Amino acid sequence: MKKIILNTAKHRNKNVLAIRFKYDDEIKEHLKKLENVLWSQTLKCFYIELSLKNLRIIFSYLKNTNWTVDYSQLHSFIEKSKIEEKRNSHLIDEIPTEYQIELQKFEKWLFQKRLSENTVNTYVDVTATYIKYALLKKVDLFSTKIVEAFCYDYIYKPSKSISYQNQFISGIKKFFEYKGYAYDQIHIERPKKEKKLPIILSTDEIKSIFNTITNLKHKALLSLLYSAGLRIGEAINLEITDIDSKRMLIHIKQAKGKKDRYTLLSSAFVKILREYYIAYKPKKYLFEGQKGGKYSNTSAQKVLKNALFRADIRKKATLHSLRHSFATHLLEKGTDIRYIQELLGHSSPKTTMIYTHVTETSLKKIKNPFDDLF
Known part of the structure; x- marks a missing residue:
């Protein structure tokens, strides 16, 4: 057969x-x-x-x-x-053409507001999902009640994250503004953000990760993220001319908050970078895809995931964990937190202060009362 x-x-x-x-x-x-x-x-x-x-x-x-x-x-x-x-049973399958055109115009409007590509994609995506929901319910799109109903059916019931819910609310508010509704006309309560501590990799775990990587391009990318404390978007947007090996600095242009900054260029990383440059010969961006253009975020995530698996590290680390680890290890070595704030590009020192909660040196100074019992 x-x-x-x-x-x-x-x-x-x-x-x-x-x-x-x-x-x-x-x-x-x-x-x-x-x-x-x-x-x-x-x-x-x-x-x-x-x-x-x-x-x-x-x-x-x-x-x-x-x-x-x-x-x-x-x-x-x-x-x-x-x-x-089952989760999507409250959404229509296809968005009618008139709304697809509206979403395209909304996307262009967001770009004109100079929002980042990731933010624009997120806002358009959540708005498209919301439109599918409202059309199925056959109700007015611009109603606080239908927004709240969507939050309950599509976000609360499936236990989606508070972060996603806040992204949704931000996206919908922007869509309402685009359609001529003022912010004060939209009464949507935001849930409080969860206060989670960042996942930190120890220096030994960082070494294990790099020891498992044989691909030079992959090693160079992860080394850059850790040694300079970069966000992945900042790393894949870097151009060759942004590396200043004479001053041992990296120029980060128009990062989060539309700000430029300089961060450290590690001498150990420069050696890896030179080997990588000779082998791959990137044309414009420091890290490029196989067909040119920027290296993709998804590919970078896979590189770390595979490295964590081979290094037998069970922590739920992400590419951002390398940035967190960079900041924490600097703090543990006695670097002033104001310098760390500058290197990371944080607007407020309050954001940087979170690393004081996860440093080994500060926690080890505390004597555990249980130890006095024996």
């Missing part, structure tokens, strides 16, 4: 549903009749965009054949998709 195997794959940085089988003209011709199913020379199989909807289409299309369809590798994806589908 002919057998078709369905599993997931990556095609041009997108998740796809791969349709694999031993070469067979009958199956091939049958699949070619199905809309949106394409052939990949790279994957050597047919594929379609990965979604539960497309999986159902494939199943429905193949059910009248006598072929065996093996989807055992998709069980985890199916379960997660069903949960997400």
